[in-house]
Amino acid sequence: MSTGQQDRLEALFSEHGRFVYRVARRLGTPARDVEDVTQEVFVVAFRKLSDFDGASPRGWLFRITSRVVSDYRKRASTRNEDLAAPLPEECSRGSQDEEIWKRQMRGALDEAMDALKPAEREVFTLYQLEKLSMRECVELIGCPEQTGYSRLKSAREKVRRRLSTRLSLVAPLEEVS
Amino acid sequence: MSDDWQDALTPFAREVIASAEDDACDDGAFERMNKKVVAAAVVAASTGAAASAAAASTAAGTAAAATASLATKAGVPTIGAVFFKLLAAVAVGSTVVGGVLWSTSEDETTAVSAPTSSATPEELEHDETRTPSVSDLPETQLPAEEEEEAPASDGVTEDREEEGAAPPRRPNARVVEERHEAQDEAVPAASLGDELRLLRELSRSVQTRPAHAVRLAEEHEARFGESDLGPERELHRIRALIVLARDAEAARFRDRFHVSFPSSPYGPRVDALITGIDR
Numbered sequence A: 001m002s003t004g005q006q007d008r009l010e011a012l013f014s015e016h017g018r019f020v021y022r023v024a025r026r027l028g029t030p031a032r033d034v035e036d037v038t039q040e041v042f043v044v045a046f047r048k049l050s051d052f053d054g055a056s057p058r059g060w061l062f063r064i065t066s067r068v069v070s071d072y073r074k075r076a077s078t079r080n081e082d083l084a085a086p087l088p089e090e091c092s093r094g095s096q097d098e099e100i101w102k103r104q105m106r107g108a109l110d111e112a113m114d115a116l117k118p119a120e121r122e123v124f125t126l127y128q129l130e131k132l133s134m135r136e137c138v139e140l141i142g143c144p145e146q147t148g149y150s151r152l153k154s155a156r157e158k159v160r161r162r163l164s165t166r167l168s169l170v171a172p173l174e175e176v177s
Numbered sequence B: 001m002s003d004d005w006q007d008a009l010t011p012f013a014r015e016v017i018a019s020a021e022d023d024a025c026d027d028g029a030f031e032r033m034n035k036k037v038v039a040a041a042v043v044a045a046s047t048g049a050a051a052s053a054a055a056a057s058t059a060a061g062t063a064a065a066a067t068a069s070l071a072t073k074a075g076v077p078t079i080g081a082v083f084f085k086l087l088a089a090v091a092v093g094s095t096v097v098g099g100v101l102w103s104t105s106e107d108e109t110t111a112v113s114a115p116t117s118s119a120t121p122e123e124l125e126h127d128e129t130r131t132p133s134v135s136d137l138p139e140t141q142l143p144a145e146e147e148e149e150a151p152a153s154d155g156v157t158e159d160r161e162e163e164g165a166a167p168p169r170r171p172n173a174r175v176v177e178e179r180h181e182a183q184d185e186a187v188p189a190a191s192l193g194d195e196l197r198l199l200r201e202l203s204r205s206v207q208t209r210p211a212h213a214v215r216l217a218e219e220h221e222a223r224f225g226e227s228d229l230g231p232e233r234e235l236h237r238i239r240a241l242i243v244l245a246r247d248a249e250a251a252r253f254r255d256r257f258h259v260s261f262p263s264s265p266y267g268p269r270v271d272a273l274i275t276g277i278d279r
Helices: A003-026 A031-047 A057-078 A094-113 A118-129 A134-141 A145-169 B011-023 B027-049 B051-073 B081-093 B157-163 B173-186 B192-205 B210-223 B230-243 B247-260 B267-278
Strands: B100-104 B109-113
Touching (some): A003 A031, A003 A057, A003 B027, A031 A057, A031 B027, A057 A134, A094 B011, A134 A145, A145 B011, A145 B230, B192 B210, B230 B247, B247 B267
16 A cells, blocks of 8 residues: 555545444444444545545545445344344443433434435435535435435434334323322 | 424434434544554555465464554553554565454454455454343342242243343242342332332333333332332333333333233233334
8 A cells, every 4th residue: 555545545534534434323333333334434445546536525435335334234134133223221320321311312213214215314314414405415325406305205204203103102001190 | 395304303202313413433433443444454455466375364464463462562652543554564564464454452452354345243243332231230230030030831031041131030929028028128118109109200201211211110120029010010111112112122021021910901001012013
């Protein structure tokens, strides 16, 4: 690896590493593997660096991330891993409660987003969670804006329904008096 | 498209969506990945240039590992990225590498798989980051009932053991009596009012703070294990687990419910909850 290549790789990681990490997580990589998947994304990027024209590195990395995560999930699926499984409850108390609570909520989001098709998950991730504009989203994804909105609408409805279904399943009972 | 969508969600759903804010990569992870990315790229470059010499990879990995491990053991302070990269490049570049490179983190030596499609899930797994399951917890943190033998007729026992999150089992009368005696000595007697307050908070928390509700159910079980209100507690616990999407656990607690309270009028309701998940 030449110094020039290494510098370029470092610059890419420095500028986009955190974005790739978050997106890899939100596209469906469990927290335990997100560092490895991020690493894999940049190694793939390194291999393709000579073919990259330099335009929109974030979009280029996003597309690589999407493919790497997709491959990861297929491999995990063949091993029957439950990628959406929320983290289990812990019996600790006190100052850790808030952290446990957050992890529980994050597990519920994983479960809800598991209902999405990959294309819906991409736009939901970028628009709803990364807070990008729809124009930025479709530039990264590479689809027409109207398609982006359509996917977002479908994704939102699925997530909302999934979360509300959870609650409707457990409709309040008569309280203990 | 406006973002009123999120505002229209239930408080629970909004909190679930907001939990994604914690996906941010912290500085420690960023530094670790920065080192790994460069090291793995070195490996990838070397692999492409010398695929025929895969047999030398073990030796190369060992050499790199020894170098890195030695540096760590010698107390070399946080090796800067540049120095690390130099080490990796020398260790890997001077021999022919096929697959595995070792790198150091601040306090450990970690095997880093070359991130190719041949990497196995086992190689990728980070056990140290895994949150412990119920079965991982020390016994002292579990409700006392879990220490008892399950009834022989409990058809779910084997299943529970396999999945590692077994719900506590129903104790026999003798053990309960002894435990109550012990409790009488250890903790002040709790009144019916205390129990009702606890159950009321449990019931109210199911939809708004389900994780808290699960903890309250555990507390109720620990303090009022043989209460006549056990079926209510279990019903609310199962509801909270469903809200948290912990479906497998909810199903196991449903099974236990039928063993513990076979004639409870809540039985059909519990079944309907689990059926609702599967639908």
